[in-house]
Amino acid sequence: MAKLRSATTTEGRKRAGARALWRATGMTDSDFGKPIIAVVNSFTQFVPGHVHLNQLSELMGETITQAGGVPKEFNTIAIDDGIAMGHGGMLYSLPSRDLIADSVEYMVNGHCADAMICISNCDKITPGMMLAALRLNIPVIFVSGGPMEAGKTKLANIDIKLDLVDAMVKGADESVSDADSEQVERSACPTCGSCSGMFTANSMNCLLEAIGLALPGNGTTLATHKDRKQLYVEAGARIVDLCREYYQKDNQDVLPRAIANKTAFMNAMVVDIAMGGSSNTVLHLLAAAQEAGVDFDMSHIDALSRKTPFLCKVAPATPEYHIEDVHRAGGMMAVVRELGKAGLVDMSVNHVAGSTMAELVKKWDATDPTNEVARKFYRAGPAGIRTTKAMSQECRWDEGDNDRVNGCIRSVEHAFRQDGGLAVLSGNLAVDGCVVKSAGVVDEMLHFEGTAIVYESQDDSVEGILNNEVKAGDVVVIRYEGPRGGPGMQEMLYPTSYLKSKGLAEKCALITDGRFSGGTSGLSIGHVSPEAASGGAIAYVENGDKIIIDIATREITLALSDEELEARKQKQLARGKMAYKPVDRERYVSSALKAYALLATSADKGAVRDLAKLEALS
Numbered sequence: 303m304a305k306l307r308s309a310t311t312t313e314g315r316k317r318a319g320a321r322a323l324w325r326a327t328g329m330t331d332s333d334f335g336k337p338i339i340a341v342v343n344s345f346t347q348f349v350p351g352h353v354h355l356n357q358l359s360e361l362m363g364e365t366i367t368q369a370g371g372v373p374k375e376f377n378t379i380a381i382d383d384g385i386a387m388g389h390g391g392m393l394y395s396l397p398s399r400d401l402i403a404d405s406v407e408y409m410v411n412g413h414c415a416d417a418m419i420c421i422s423n424c425d426k427i428t429p430g431m432m433l434a435a436l437r438l439n440i441p442v443i444f445v446s447g448g449p450m451e452a453g454k455t456k457l458a459n460i461d462i463k464l465d466l467v468d469a470m471v472k473g474a475d476e477s478v479s480d481a482d483s484e485q486v487e488r489s490a491c492p493t494c495g496s497c498s499g500m501f502t503a504n505s506m507n508c509l510l511e512a513i514g515l516a517l518p519g520n521g522t523t524l525a526t527h528k529d530r531k532q533l534y535v536e537a538g539a540r541i542v543d544l545c546r547e548y549y550q551k552d553n554q555d556v557l558p559r560a561i562a563n564k565t566a567f568m569n570a571m572v573v574d575i576a577m578g579g580s581s582n583t584v585l586h587l588l589a590a591a592q593e594a595g596v597d598f599d600m601s602h603i604d605a606l607s608r609k610t611p612f613l614c615k616v617a618p619a620t621p622e623y624h625i626e627d628v629h630r631a632g633g634m635m636a637v638v639r640e641l642g643k644a645g646l647v648d649m650s651v652n653h654v655a656g657s658t659m660a661e662l663v664k665k666w667d668a669t670d671p672t673n674e675v676a677r678k679f680y681r682a683g684p685a686g687i688r689t690t691k692a693m694s695q696e697c698r699w700d701e702g703d704n705d706r707v708n709g710c711i712r713s714v715e716h717a718f719r720q721d722g723g724l725a726v727l728s729g730n731l732a733v734d735g736c737v738v739k740s741a742g743v744v745d746e747m748l749h750f751e752g753t754a755i756v757y758e759s760q761d762d763s764v765e766g767i768l769n770n771e772v773k774a775g776d777v778v779v780i781r782y783e784g785p786r787g788g789p790g791m792q793e794m795l796y797p798t799s800y801l802k803s804k805g806l807a808e809k810c811a812l813i814t815d816g817r818f819s820g821g822t823s824g825l826s827i828g829h830v831s832p833e834a835a836s837g838g839a840i841a842y843v844e845n846g847d848k849i850i851i852d853i854a855t856r857e858i859t860l861a862l863s864d865e866e867l868e869a870r871k872q873k874q875l876a877r878g879k880m881a882y883k884p885v886d887r888e889r890y891v892s893s894a895l896k897a898y899a900l901l902a903t904s905a906d907k908g909a910v911r912d913l914a915k916l917e918a919l920s
């Protein structure tokens with residue numbers, strides 16, 4: 303029988319001091335000996351995805367106590383990528399993932415907690431907590447804050463659905479009136495919750511259902527909907543069950559590394575590709591696999607992307623569907639079910655819910671006319687009331703969307719495309735690979751040949767696009783924005799949104815060693831590895847070079863001979879100490895960010911810290 307980790311601080315006369323302090327936190331005699339459950343909350347008033355999470359503290363506390371555990375809450379930081387976007391703030395976003403992972407480890411190990419409920423939501427918080435969970439390998443359940451309702455308004459007398467990306471695009475589109483731009487801004491983000499498209503937060507929270515660490519409905523049930531209460535209550539009860547399984551019955555199968563094993567990683571990636579998730583999921587899954595000790599790398603993602611169809615089309619790939627519509631169509635369980643029918647996911651994997659994936663998709667099958675519970679659950683919909691109050695409404699769609707031919711979630715036979723929504727490309731411009739969210743690329747752009755226009759920073763590229771330097775047929779190259787070179791691998795929603803504002807989204811490509819938002823669409827290729835700062839060939843591109851991109855064959859080519867490439871390399875090396883550094887870039891990089899840059903690996907390794915360097919230092 304595994305001993306409770308918390309016994310280290312609660313058992314024996316010599317722990318009188320620690321017990322005295324636990325008592326001062328409110329614990330009583332009957333609490334000692336029960337599992338201490340860390341409620342890892344990411345409440346902050348800075349982020350709409352997290353602004354309501356303090357409203358969950360009491361509920362989680364009561365549920366865990368009732369189930370026989372001792373709840374102890376602490377908070378993590380949370381950066382809002384949308385607010386940090388387009389300025390120096392974005393340098394901190396990706397590094398905050400590792401900071402969150404470390405802070406969770408610090409708190410949980412510092413106090414010997416036995417298990418965790420991770421209340422995450424936005425872009426780096428779910429992955430940060432996921433890294434911590436896999437590192438600590440103690441019982442865990444994830445339950446996010448839930449997605450935001452899609453914005454709705456009328457423009458030119460036409461009803462439209464909106465999200466923050468529309469606000470960004472219209473804000474820079476000179477053909478849009480001030481009044482319309484303001485109306486879009488005021489309507490885009492109506493409630494608390496993670497932004498309403500298949501952006502990074504929602505992609506990760508959906509993916510956690512598929513990898514087995516979050517209960518069905520986690521990724522798609524709206525933050526405002528009363529049905530989310532059921533998720534929190536179930537998670538609170540279930541985590542205490544998992545503690546009993548592990549600490550009393552020595553059942554190691556309930557631990558996160560047993561659940562998120564190689565098969566589960568492969569399943570999660572397939573689901574992600576099928577739903578055209580944010581390209582950031584690639585980074586985070588690669589990083590998580592390393593924490594879990596799972597053999598899963600870019601080659602696996604590449605192989606899966608070649609056989610996984612694109613089943614679920616959501617904003618930004620279409621203005622028609624947002625995450626609330628994915629829920630209406632049966633949520634992640636429906637996507638997994640469709641993929642399972644075609645043998646594309648392994649349904650025998652275990653899940654924190656306590657059953658196999660096969661059992662779970664059956665239990666939550668809203669297409670089964672006799673399954674009243676699932677049919678009701680997946681009809682939970684938006685209320686259209688501006689609010690920051692969690693679980694404050696109980697509207698339901700009159701009918702679910704079980705149309706697998708023309709609906710939001712399609713069967714494999716009726717896929718939006720037989721080729722998946724994410725692809726790994728490689729070639730002489732990215733020998734270690736790069737990533738494109740092909741879900742957001744129109745058919746005509748799947749093969750593109752264009753002329754390079756090179757920028758040494760995101761800031762310069764934004765200026766260039768807004769000042770009309772970029773023309774149809776160009777390939778915008780933004781370099782020195784990788785994990786080391788940025789540092790921090792900025793997410794670039796502004797350059798891609800401004801290309802849209804200028805009407806160039808379907809006429810230009812964009813290539814960078816930085817990364818993109820889940821809200822990015824168009825032929826936007828990121829994570830180019832190796833990055834420019836690490837001697838990648840992206841550092842050799844010059845204005846006027848021809849670049850060829852082919853998603854079908856997964857190739858990205860800088861059309862230069864090997865000799866010419868070698869000559870460019872020598873030219874770069876001749877810069878001496880300035881080699882592989884941006885020309886004329888003015889950027890303040892704090893010591894905190896320099897420390898991150900020192901250890902950061904490239905995007906194809908998930909931009910995690912270089913363990914070899916860490917070992918060498920210790």
Ligand SMILES: CC(C)(O)[C@@H](O)C(=O)O
Nearest residue numbers: 383384501502819820821
């Ligand atoms: C601001 C967004 C939309 O959340 C973005 O950061 C993303 O990655 O999806």
Ligand SMILES: [Mg+2]
Nearest residue numbers: 383425502819
């Ligand atoms: Mg983001």
